[in-house]
Amino acid sequence: MYNLEEYSAKVMDHYQNPRNVGEVENPSGEGTVGNPACGDVMKLTIKVENGRIVDAKFKTFGCGAAIATSSMVTEMVKGKTIDEALKISNKTVAEALDGLPKIKMHCSVLAEDALKAAIEDYRKKTARQEKKA
Amino acid sequence: MKIIYMDHNATTPLDDEVLEAMMPYMTDKFGNPSSSTHAYGWEARRAVEEARGQVAELIGAHPEEIIFTSGATEADNLAIKGVAHAYRDRGSHIITSQIEHKAVLETCKYLEKQGFKVTYLPVDCYGMVDPEEVRGAITDKTILISIMFVNSEVGTIEPVEKIGAIAREKGVLFHSDAVQGAGKIETKVDKLKTDLLAISGHKMYGPKGIGALYLKKGVKIESLIHGGGHERGLRAGTENVPGIVGLGKACQKAGRLMEEEAKRLTKLRNRLYQGVMNGIKRVYLNGHPEKRLPGNLNLSFEFVEGESLILSMKNFAISSGSACTSSSLKSSYVLLAMKVPEALSHCSLRICLGRSNTEEEVDCLVEELSKNVARLREMSPLYKEV
Numbered sequence A: 001m002y003n004l005e006e007y008s009a010k011v012m013d014h015y016q017n018p019r020n021v022g023e024v025e026n027p028s029g030e031g032t033v034g035n036p037a038c039g040d041v042m043k044l045t046i047k048v049e050n051g052r053i054v055d056a057k058f059k060t061f062g063c064g065a066a067i068a069t070s071s072m073v074t075e076m077v078k079g080k081t082i083d084e085a086l087k088i089s090n091k092t093v094a095e096a097l098d099g100l101p102k103i104k105m106h107c108s109v110l111a112e113d114a115l116k117a118a119i120e121d122y123r124k125k126t127a128r129q130e131k132k133a
Numbered sequence B: 001m002k003i004i005y006m007d008h009n010a011t012t013p014l015d016d017e018v019l020e021a022m023m024p025y026m027t028d029k030f031g032n033p034s035s036s037t038h039a040y041g042w043e044a045r046r047a048v049e050e051a052r053g054q055v056a057e058l059i060g061a062h063p064e065e066i067i068f069t070s071g072a073t074e075a076d077n078l079a080i081k082g083v084a085h086a087y088r089d090r091g092s093h094i095i096t097s098q099i100e101h102k103a104v105l106e107t108c109k110y111l112e113k114q115g116f117k118v119t120y121l122p123v124d125c126y127g128m129v130d131p132e133e134v135r136g137a138i139t140d141k142t143i144l145i146s147i148m149f150v151n152s153e154v155g156t157i158e159p160v161e162k163i164g165a166i167a168r169e170k171g172v173l174f175h176s177d178a179v180q181g182a183g184k185i186e187t188k189v190d191k192l193k194t195d196l197l198a199i200s201g202h203k204m205y206g207p208k209g210i211g212a213l214y215l216k217k218g219v220k221i222e223s224l225i226h227g228g229g230h231e232r233g234l235r236a237g238t239e240n241v242p243g244i245v246g247l248g249k250a251c252q253k254a255g256r257l258m259e260e261e262a263k264r265l266t267k268l269r270n271r272l273y274q275g276v277m278n279g280i281k282r283v284y285l286n287g288h289p290e291k292r293l294p295g296n297l298n299l300s301f302e303f304v305e306g307e308s309l310i311l312s313m314k315n316f317a318i319s320s321g322s323a324c325t326s327s328s329l330k331s332s333y334v335l336l337a338m339k340v341p342e343a344l345s346h347c348s349l350r351i352c353l354g355r356s357n358t359e360e361e362v363d364c365l366v367e368e369l370s371k372n373v374a375r376l377r378e379m380s381p382l383y384k385e386v
Helices: A009-016 A064-077 A082-086 A090-096 A102-132 B016-026 B039-059 B072-086 B102-113 B131-137 B160-170 B241-279 B306-311 B333-337 B359-379
Strands: A029-035 A040-049 A052-061 B066-069 B093-097 B117-121 B142-146 B173-177 B196-200 B211-215 B283-285 B296-301 B348-352
Touching: A009 A064, A009 B306, A029 A102, A040 A064, A040 A102, A052 A064, A052 A082, A052 A102, A052 B359, A064 A090, A064 A102, A064 B306, A082 A102, A090 A102, B016 B241, B039 B066, B039 B196, B039 B241, B066 B072, B066 B241, B072 B102, B072 B142, B072 B173, B072 B196, B072 B211, B093 B102, B102 B117, B117 B131, B131 B160, B142 B160, B160 B173, B241 B283, B241 B296, B241 B359, B306 B348, B306 B359
Parallel strands: B093 B117, B093 B142, B142 B173, B173 B196
Antiparallel strands: A029 A040, A040 A052, B066 B211, B196 B211, B283 B296, B296 B348
C-alpha cells in the first residue's frame, strides 16, 4: 500500500509549481512517450545550441509523480551537453526529488524515456541536415 | 486548514448520539452478556437485544434474524461460505457479479478453490446487472445468488427486487451486500426479497468493527467461527457490546433521518453535477444517471489523471478509480467491468456527500475543480490535440 502522504516536499513542490510547462518553439528535438490507456503520457521538447541543451519544456498527462519527474528532468537537462544529458536516468531524477514512493518509481521511467526520445529525434534531424549540407 | 470530507462511501464519522449511547458500555456497563448470574450481565444482554431490535427494524426483519459480526466483510463471508457449506449436498454453483465488493469476490474465488463453480455476471455501461442474465445463469446446481444492493464506487442501485423475485421463483437462496444502501435508502428485506443481507456500522455513522448479517428464518448456514455458542451458535465470541449498541443506535437514527437526508443529498449531488457540467467541458458521468445513491457522484475528467487532480485539491477528501491511486496499479475493476475506456478510467473521481456537507462546500468544490482541471489540462499533451 502507499498513500499520497508519502510524496516528498520536493515532489509536491514540483507538482504544485511545475517548471518549464509547455513546448519549446521550433524544437531541436521532441519526444512523446507513454499511453493514455496506461494513465501517463509525456511530451518533451528541447532546444539544442552548439551541442548544449539550452531550453526544455514538457507537457504531461499523469499522476503527481509523473508531473514532478517531468518538471525535474527539464531542470536537470538545461545547460547540459547531449552526452551529459544521456547520463540522466530515472533514478537520478527520482533522487533529485528526494525519492519517490517505491510503487511510483515506474513513473520516473517516463521522464527518462521522453528525454532519450527527444535526443534521438534531435540526432535524426541533425543527421538529415548534415546529409543535405 | 479544514479538510472537507466527501468520501462517505469509504466511511462516515461517528455520530455524537451514537457515541453517547456507546460510552456507558465502554466504561461502567462492561458486563458480558453471557453472564447470566448477575446484573452486569443482564444489562449487557438487554443492550444487545435492544440493538438487535433496532437493526431489525431498519431492514424490516425479525430481531432473531439478525447476527452480529465484526463488520460487513465478515457478514458477507458468513453468508456466502455459510450457505455454500450448508447446502453443498444440493449443488455447488454460485452466481454473483463482476462489480461486487472484494468481500464477496474474494470469498467466491476462495470457494472456487474448494471446488465450487462461480458465475461472475457482467454489467451494462451503467454498472447494472440484468436480472434476466441472472435467470439465464441459474442451473439445477445453483445454491446461491449474491448481488450487491448499491455499488460503492459508482453508486448504481441494482435491481435487487427483481433478482430476488427470480431467485424465489427458482428456489435459489439470495444474498445481498447492502452496505452502501442500508441507512441511506429504503432497505427492506421483504421488499428486496433477500434471504441474507449484510450491513456495516461505519458506513452509516456508526462505529467501525461492527456489522450484521440478516438471515431469514429457515435458511441454514454453517458457522465460520466456533466457540461458546454466541449468536445462536452461528458466530461465536463474546459480543462487542459497545459496537453492537452503536450499530443499533446508528440504525435507529439513520432510519429516522433517511427520507429527508436522501432528498437533501440528492439535491446537493445534483447541484454539484450541474455545477461541474456547466463549468467544465468533456466530463463523463460513471454509473446510472437516475438509479444511483443520493450522495454519490463518479465523474471522469478527460485528459486529467485522477490522482493528480486529487493532489491539487488537498482540502477535499475524495477518491479516484485511477490506477495511480491503487497499490495494484490497475484501474478500478468496477469501471473496467462497465467498459469505461481505460484512458477515462484513469481520469475518474468519486465524490460521496454525507450529513456534514453543505451547498457552500459543494460550490467550493465546483470552483476548485474548474480551476484545477483547467490547470492540468493546460499541462496535458493530450488536450491540445482535440
